Amino acid sequence: MSETVLELLDVRAGYGTIEVLHGVSLAVGRGEVLALLGPNGGGKSTTLKVISGLVDIMSGDVHLASRSVAGVSADKLARLGLCSIPEGKGVFPNLTVRENLMMATHTGAKLGDVEEVAYTRFPRLSDRRSQLAGTMSGGEQQMLAMSRALATNPAVLLLDELSMGLAPLVVARLYEIVAQVAETGVSVLVVEQFAQSVLGIADRAAIMLSGRITRVGAPAELAEELSSAYLGGKG
Amino acid sequence: MQDFLAYTVLGLCLGSVYAIAATGLVVTYSTSGVFNIAHGAVATMSALFYWQLRFDWHAPAPIAIFLTVCVFAPLLGLVLEVVVMRGLRGTSEVTRLVTPVAVLLGINGAATWIWFRSSNRALVPKKFFGESNVKVLGQAVYYHQIIGVLLSIVIAGALYVLLYRTRLGVTMRATVDDRSLLMLNGGRPDRVSMASWAIGASLAGLAGVLLSPQLGALQVFALTLLVFDAYPAAVAGRLRSVPLTYVGAMVLGLSKLYFDWISDAGQRWLVLRNLRNAIPALLLFGALLLLPQDRLRGAIVTRTRERFRVPTMREAVLWGGVLVAAMAMLQSIMSGSAVISLANGVALSLMALSLVLLTGYAGEINLAVFTFAGVAVIAAWQFDVGPTGLATQKSLSVGAVLLAMCVCSLVGGLIALPALRLRGLYLGLATFAFGIIVYQLVILQTQPLHFNIFGGKFTVNLFTNGSLTVPRPHWFGINFAGQRAFLMLMTVLFAVLGIGIIAIRRSAYGRMIVAMKDSPAACATLGLNLTRLKLGVFMVSSAIAGLAGLMWAAERRTLPNNADFDGFQSLLLFMIAVVGGIGYVSGAFIAGIFLSVLSVVMPDVFDKLGSDYPSLHWLFVTVLGNFSHYVGPALVGIGLGKNPSGIAQQIMDGFRPLKKAPGATAIWVAAIVVLWAATWRGAVSNWHFSLISVGSLFIVPRIIMSVFEDRFAEEERAVAGEDLDLIGIDRAFRSSDRQVLDTALGLPAGPSGGVE
Ligand SMILES: Nc1ncnc2c1ncn2[C@@H]1O[C@H](COP(=O)(O)OP(=O)(O)O)[C@@H](O)[C@H]1O
Numbered sequence: 008m009s010e011t012v013l014e015l016l017d018v019r020a021g022y023g024t025i026e027v028l029h030g031v032s033l034a035v036g037r038g039e040v041l042a043l044l045g046p047n048g049g050g051k052s053t054t055l056k057v058i059s060g061l062v063d064i065m066s067g068d069v070h071l072a073s074r075s076v077a078g079v080s081a082d083k084l085a086r087l088g089l090c091s092i093p094e095g096k097g098v099f100p101n102l103t104v105r106e107n108l109m110m111a112t113h114t115g116a117k118l119g120d121v122e123e124v125a126y127t128r129f130p131r132l133s134d135r136r137s138q139l140a141g142t143m144s145g146g147e148q149q150m151l152a153m154s155r156a157l158a159t160n161p162a163v164l165l166l167d168e169l170s171m172g173l174a175p176l177v178v179a180r181l182y183e184i185v186a187q188v189a190e191t192g193v194s195v196l197v198v199e200q201f202a203q204s205v206l207g208i209a210d211r212a213a214i215m216l217s218g219r220i221t222r223v224g225a226p227a228e229l230a231e232e233l234s235s236a237y238l239g240g241k242g
Numbered sequence: 243m244q245d246f247l248a249y250t251v252l253g254l255c256l257g258s259v260y261a262i263a264a265t266g267l268v269v270t271y272s273t274s275g276v277f278n279i280a281h282g283a284v285a286t287m288s289a290l291f292y293w294q295l296r297f298d299w300h301a302p303a304p305i306a307i308f309l310t311v312c313v314f315a316p317l318l319g320l321v322l323e324v325v326v327m328r329g330l331r332g333t334s335e336v337t338r339l340v341t342p343v344a345v346l347l348g349i350n351g352a353a354t355w356i357w358f359r360s361s362n363r364a365l366v367p368k369k370f371f372g373e374s375n376v377k378v379l380g381q382a383v384y385y386h387q388i389i390g391v392l393l394s395i396v397i398a399g400a401l402y403v404l405l406y407r408t409r410l411g412v413t414m415r416a417t418v419d420d421r422s423l424l425m426l427n428g429g430r431p432d433r434v435s436m437a438s439w440a441i442g443a444s445l446a447g448l449a450g451v452l453l454s455p456q457l458g459a460l461q462v463f464a465l466t467l468l469v470f471d472a473y474p475a476a477v478a479g480r481l482r483s484v485p486l487t488y489v490g491a492m493v494l495g496l497s498k499l500y501f502d503w504i505s506d507a508g509q510r511w512l513v514l515r516n517l518r519n520a521i522p523a524l525l526l527f528g529a530l531l532l533l534p535q536d537r538l539r540g541a542i543v544t545r546t547r548e549r550f551r552v553p554t555m556r557e558a559v560l561w562g563g564v565l566v567a568a569m570a571m572l573q574s575i576m577s578g579s580a581v582i583s584l585a586n587g588v589a590l591s592l593m594a595l596s597l598v599l600l601t602g603y604a605g606e607i608n609l610a611v612f613t614f615a616g617v618a619v620i621a622a623w624q625f626d627v628g629p630t631g632l633a634t635q636k637s638l639s640v641g642a643v644l645l646a647m648c649v650c651s652l653v654g655g656l657i658a659l660p661a662l663r664l665r666g667l668y669l670g671l672a673t674f675a676f677g678i679i680v681y682q683l684v685i686l687q688t689q690p691l692h693f694n695i696f697g698g699k700f701t702v703n704l705f706t707n708g709s710l711t712v713p714r715p716h717w718f719g720i721n722f723a724g725q726r727a728f729l730m731l732m733t734v735l736f737a738v739l740g741i742g743i744i745a746i747r748r749s750a751y752g753r754m755i756v757a758m759k760d761s762p763a764a765c766a767t768l769g770l771n772l773t774r775l776k777l778g779v780f781m782v783s784s785a786i787a788g789l790a791g792l793m794w795a796a797e798r799r800t801l802p803n804n805a806d807f808d809g810f811q812s813l814l815l816f817m818i819a820v821v822g823g824i825g826y827v828s829g830a831f832i833a834g835i836f837l838s839v840l841s842v843v844m845p846d847v848f849d850k851l852g853s854d855y856p857s858l859h860w861l862f863v864t865v866l867g868n869f870s871h872y873v874g875p876a877l878v879g880i881g882l883g884k885n886p887s888g889i890a891q892q893i894m895d896g897f898r899p900l901k902k903a904p905g906a907t908a909i910w911v912a913a914i915v916v917l918w919a920a921t922w923r924g925a926v927s928n929w930h931f932s933l934i935s936v937g938s939l940f941i942v943p944r945i946i947m948s949v950f951e952d953r954f955a956e957e958e959r960a961v962a963g964e965d966l967d968l969i970g971i972d973r974a975f976r977s978s979d980r981q982v983l984d985t986a987l988g989l990p991a992g993p994s995g996g997v998e
């Protein structure tokens with residue numbers, strides 16, 4: 008594996024007094040796509056929130072480019088080059104498409120550039136630039152959210168359940184784009200419940216159960232284990 | 243017809259200024275989630291600042307305006323955001339309501355201190371361009387009013403451009419939509435908050451300057467109330483929509499002017515003379531009740547930082563006894579004037595007690611406690627004195643007290659009913675509006691009301707001569723007219739009511755109340771009758787407020803109808819009750835004493851120091867005395883964000899060590915009793931007694947703590963272990979657990995077996 012960009016070291020974190028992550032360690036290299044898989048409630052979204060600075064860690068450490076970023080605020084991390092698209096709500100519903108893109112400029116990108124990238128990649132968005140994002144279809148909303156990832160040149164991209172509620176064809180197309188992004192050197196951490204959709208693009212995969220990483224390995228290998236986790240394992 | 247049009251024009255002029263004021267509220271609320279009750283105070287402070295520049299220092303109007311609206315007011319807003327409001331994240335709605343109240347009282351206190359401390363000079367602001375006007379349909383419309391209209395149009399346009407055309411504005415809207423997503427985008431919510439508070443304050447400042455000439459001479463609280471009039475417009479805009487806020491403001495302005503028109507400027511119906519002043523409150527009440535429910539969802543169940551512990555019945559009775567005994571000992575060695583301050587404090591404590599049940603336990607809000615006092619006094623007076631209007635009765639009868647409590651309870655139920663679906667901020671505003679309505683239409687009413695019921699004539703005397711005299715009771719053969727006896731009566735009442743409230747809290751009913759506070763939705767799904775619960779809590783708490791109000795009035799003997807009922811006293815009491823610890827009976831006691839000490843005793847102490855040391859008079863009287871009088875109560879409220887559970891909690895934490903060392907505690911208590919006896923015999927001065935006893939309160943727990951260190955280490959561990967006793971977190975949820983829950987919540991037994 009090439010140089011490590013994102014690293015979690017024995018992270019414990021949770022909400023209030025309740026610990027959800029019980030010592031999670033992970034590493035994502037430059038240009039690598041790591042798929043974090045596992046059933047609902049396992050702590051995958053929490054892991055992403057920890058990395059993006061929305062949830063404080065109780066112990067352990069998070070490293071970005073070998074520097075500790077534990078305790079750094081989410082907005083600062085975003086400006087430093089960490090792009091995170093949260094589960095199911097990656098857009099501002101009451102803002103128009105164009106205004107959503109405008110929010111991407113907080114990272115320092117120019118609005119004109121952001122719009123150009125977005126509209127070339129997703130021509131469908133350019134017809135809807137003054138439509139409220141909340142009134143668009145799920146696929147269009149994810150395209151809008153992805154535009155931010157494309158236009159702001161992040162070093163790390165975090166995606167939470169991109170496929171949720173979308174048609175398989177749309178999902179395939181979005182992951183194709185994720186793969187292209189990774190090729191430019193971006194480290195990508197993708198969270199999904201079901202392996203199928205991301206297996207094609209993931210370099211490695213990890214399984215998370217009840218707040219612990221239980222396995223790390225090649226995607227195809229893990230796919231099988233994962234289905235047994237759903238059917239027979241602990242929930 | 244021409245009159246109608248002319249009044250319409252004037253109404254729109256007034257509405258424009260309200261629009262400016264209300265829009266400021268909307269801007270801050272929608273981005274920070276804090277309803278800035280202090281908006282009116284910011285306006286007041288700015289109007290005074292403008293007066294200072296323009297009319298005292300004779301600066302040219304444009305410069306004065308610029309410095310006020312573009313420099314002073316925004317800076318004030320910025321400071322508020324950074325110093326105070328930022329600390330409110332993650333606190334309960336009550337705390338987020340109370341802190342701006344503290345800011346309001348603090349700013350107004352500071353304004354009073356700066357501008358109205360000494361001489362009674364009148365600060366008279368003038369309209370822009372003086373009295374120059376144009377005649378519109380026969381009505382004089384001042385240039386000042388036209389400027390107001392133009393500015394409101396300009397502001398509407400500027401806000402539109404800001405919110406829809408600039409990145410800052412779009413970011414402000416994005417914060418409202420999804421704050422954490424904005425952070426993931428790299429946006430800085432703190433800066434957005436700062437900007438919105440600066441803009442909101444600037445609009446408040448402008449509204450203050452525009453409204454102030456209405457008053458003739460500037461008065462701090464009157465001007466603040468004038469800006470309060472604009473609040474219903476913001477509520478009409480659901481605290482979010484600027485266009486709807488403008489519509490609300492116009493309705494408000496027009497209502498006032500149309501009332502002027504049909505009532506001949508209030509000359510036509512004497513009984514309704516004050517209706518004009520009540521119109522905004524009526525509209526506020528109406529807007530709150532009429533707006534669709536889902537839009538008013540004020541309360542979201544979240545983890546908040548407040549934590550309250552419930553005492554056992556044994557502890558409650560024990561502490562009640564200790565309170566009465568300590569008070570009996572204390573008053574016997576106190577000077578007459580000290581007893582008066584203390585009695586005032588205990589009376590306020592009684593009033594705060596009604597809030598412990600209502601707000602501390604049930605999570606409901608009443609910002610009109612003093613209104614209940616007023617209602618109680620009217621009812622009791624009616625009973626004791628009757629329609630003759632002659633003060634024949636020399637003491638307060640039990641019947642009068644009962645009647646007052648019943649009437650207050652009914653009135654409490656009356657507000658609770660329409661307000662059933664309101665919670666948090668909106669309930670607070672509704673009760674505040676109710677207080678204003680009663681104040682304007684009932685308490686300020688000096689006409690006796692005559693009713694014809696079944697042919698019989700029936701007269702109700704309100705505050706007929708502008709004040710009512712409330713005699714003290716003569717019960718159980720004891721005359722409570724004397725200050726000390728009355729103090730003891732109130733203390734016993736407090737202890738009894740306090741124990742009663744704790745008993746309620748510990749009962750099944752009390753657990754239902756608390757469940758209602760934590761999650762009304764969950765309670766409804768469990769089959770609890772929320773309507774009955776809420777109504778019941780309101781009625782009981784109002785009855786307590788009525789009783790307390792009667793005692794408070796009797797303590798003062800003569801109650802004038804003006805100063806205490808205009809809303810601010812109720813706000814202050816609510817705030818101090820929260821500061822004391824709204825979840826504790828002891829918190830209510832602390833609150834009352836604290837209020838009395840801060841606003842009466844401290845200034846007295848500084849006065850005395852000032853006359854003892856004339857060379858330091860400026861320090862003691864001018865600075866410290868005024869400071870504690872005007873700004874002190876507010877400052878403690880502003881600190882609430884840091885310690886939202888209140889002072890009572892802190893004190894209890896401080897005294898926890900004593901439990902582990904009963905021997906040492908007994909020695910300490912005995913020492914104080916001996917000291918008291920010595921003081922009583924005159925061997926020790928009062929001053930030394932208070933110094934030593936109060937000082938020991940702070941020092942002894944620490945000494946005990948350090949001596950018995952090893953025991954506390956043990957306790958710490960134990961506490962850490964029992965921290966969480968949630969069912970289902972550490973082990974599976976069993977049907978026996980469900981039975982426990984069902985009994986606790988008073989639910990009918992469900993089918994057995996159930997979830998396993
Ligand atoms: N905001 C929150 N507050 C409290 N607990 C939460 C919160 N979000 C998630 N949890 C809990 O944390 C655990 C992990 O959730 P999550 O990280 O969303 O899992 P996943 O994304 O793998 O489905 C769950 O048990 C969930 O109930």
Ligand SMILES: [Mg+2]
Nearest residue numbers: 051052053094
């Ligand atoms: Mg998830």
